[in-house]
Amino acid sequence: MEEELRLDPVNMSPFSKVVDKGLFNKSFNLVAARVLPQKVGILNKICRKDLLELPRVKHVYQDQDHKLVLLNQKATLDGTEGLSETTKSFINENNVKLVPFKLNVDYDYWRAEDILDAILPPGQKEEHPSGFTAVGHIAHMNLREEWLPYKHLIGQVILDKNPSIKTVVNKTDSIDTKFRTFQMEVLAGDPDFMVVQSESNCKFRFDFSKVYWNSRLSTEHDRLVSQFQEGEAVCDIMAGVGPFACPAGKKRVIVFANDLNPSSYESLAENVQINKVGDFVKAYNQDGREFIRSATEELLEFSEQETIELPPPKKLAKGNTMDTPSSSSSKRDIRIPPVFSHYVMNLPGSALEFLDAFNGCYEGKEHLFENRSLPKVHVHCFSRYDPPVEDILNRIEASMRYRLQPEELSLHYVRKVAPKKDMYCCTFTLPKSVIFGKK
Numbered sequence: 001m002e003e004e005l006r007l008d009p010v011n012m013s014p015f016s017k018v019v020d021k022g023l024f025n026k027s028f029n030l031v032a033a034r035v036l037p038q039k040v041g042i043l044n045k046i047c048r049k050d051l052l053e054l055p056r057v058k059h060v061y062q063d064q065d066h067k068l069v070l071l072n073q074k075a076t077l078d079g080t081e082g083l084s085e086t087t088k089s090f091i092n093e094n095n096v097k098l099v100p101f102k103l104n105v106d107y108d109y110w111r112a113e114d115i116l117d118a119i120l121p122p123g124q125k126e127e128h129p130s131g132f133t134a135v136g137h138i139a140h141m142n143l144r145e146e147w148l149p150y151k152h153l154i155g156q157v158i159l160d161k162n163p164s165i166k167t168v169v170n171k172t173d174s175i176d177t178k179f180r181t182f183q184m185e186v187l188a189g190d191p192d193f194m195v196v197q198s199e200s201n202c203k204f205r206f207d208f209s210k211v212y213w214n215s216r217l218s219t220e221h222d223r224l225v226s227q228f229q230e231g232e233a234v235c236d237i238m239a240g241v242g243p244f245a246c247p248a249g250k251k252r253v254i255v256f257a258n259d260l261n262p263s264s265y266e267s268l269a270e271n272v273q274i275n276k277v278g279d280f281v282k283a284y285n286q287d288g289r290e291f292i293r294s295a296t297e298e299l300l301e302f303s304e305q306e307t308i309e310l311p312p313p314k315k316l317a318k319g320n321t322m323d324t325p326s327s328s329s330s331k332r333d334i335r336i337p338p339v340f341s342h343y344v345m346n347l348p349g350s351a352l353e354f355l356d357a358f359n360g361c362y363e364g365k366e367h368l369f370e371n372r373s374l375p376k377v378h379v380h381c382f383s384r385y386d387p388p389v390e391d392i393l394n395r396i397e398a399s400m401r402y403r404l405q406p407e408e409l410s411l412h413y414v415r416k417v418a419p420k421k422d423m424y425c426c427t428f429t430l431p432k433s434v435i436f437g438k439k
């Protein structure tokens with residue numbers, strides 16, 4: 001088992017905004033075996049268990065024409081304790097001298113957890129706040145009230161110990177705004193909120209203080225995108241900055257992506273460009289309820305006029321072409337379908353209430369589905385019930401005015417957002433009587 005150096009509590013006022021790094025200079029008294037350089041290899045081999053094995057600490061040092069090999073922390077200078085019989089014999093047979101060794105470490109040596117454990121008052125140690133969510137160069141923390149007096153110290157430690165982090169912020173309220181953004185306070189670093197975040201093989205640029213982004217949803221983004229097929233059309237009604245839309249566009253899925261927040265819309269449009277999916281993804285800035293209807297009509301018009309012309313397959317070395325699903329056929333155009341195959345609604349606090357907009361959205365257009373499946377809806381929601389099915393079926397019915405049978409609803413658990421609040425994705429096929437019925 002690896003040994004650890006221990007850092008005792010340091011005395012620092014919670015109100016100091018700057019960590020006194022000098023307080024973390026520590027010396028540890030150890031014992032070293034002074035051996036000839038040619039003996040280091042054999043010592044390392046046969047006495048390994050008795051040598052110092054500490055993360056981020058080298059255990060062999062030069063001492064004139066000899067080497068000093070550090071022994072484990074239990075070893076005593078007279079060689080009587082903390083060493084195995086093999087090591088003791090090696091020491092005797094080779095006339096090895098044991099000498100005192102002072103190991104000095106400083107602030108740079110310690111991990112963020114060690115430093116925070118030493119600064120913060122004793123309590124539930126495992127809950128000391130060294131964890132954060134990274135969004136681009138921003139470390140996003142959600143500090144509990146008891147740590148707030150130390151927030152600037154915590155921020156500095158996080159900044160110092162994570163080279164890719166340039167800004168540390170703390171969430172100062174719960175998310176309840178219309179656009180699912182939250183107030184934040186800079187604890188350390190530059191007040192720069194413009195980030196570039198990678199996900200699903202795409203890059204997303206956005207202002208983290210103005211739009212919604214949650215890196216914990218990456219699996220959910222990938223899960224839904226994997227259900228979309230090349231050439232299908234997807235209506236992403238609450239698209240944010242494009243974490244469903246851009247990866248889907250890369251798969252040559254046609255996406256109408258919308259967000260009501262003007263800042264999200266701007267970033268969405270920019271991310272479409274950054275990820276070079278402009279042939280497949282169109283960005284909109286409307287209310288979701290109106291968008292369900294307007295996008296459904298616009299897609300039909302669009303499909304009657306246009307096809308998407310794909311660039312010729314990329315040339316590879318020796319004249320081979322890159323083999324993609326559609327480059328195997330000689331046809332290079334993708335026909336735009338007249339109907340959406342999927343509607344995505346990721347606004348878990350209220351998206352179920354938007355389902356009424358599907359009533360009559362394909363009224364008089366039954367013929368469009370003669371050779372196609374009816375569209376699927378993937379709508380996210382929260383539920384406080386366990387099991388949640390009845391609660392969700394009731395809410396779908398209240399909004400869509402149609403009672404789904406339990407077997408018509410596929411419920412995917414996404415994540416826990418609070419002790420009694422889970423997020424789900426409900427997937428179901430839009431019933432004929434809903435979409436072909438009256439508005």
Ligand SMILES: C[S@@+](CC[C@H](N)C(=O)[O-])C[C@H]1O[C@@H](n2cnc3c(N)ncnc32)[C@H](O)[C@@H]1O
Nearest residue numbers: 178179212238239240259260261287288346347
């Ligand atoms: C939970 S976020 C999800 C964003 C994105 N789909 C994702 O997975 O990261 C919900 C989004 O819905 C947008 N929004 C809120 N109300 C809306 C509405 N009435 N119509 C359309 N979008 C809305 C917010 O601006 C926010 O970007």
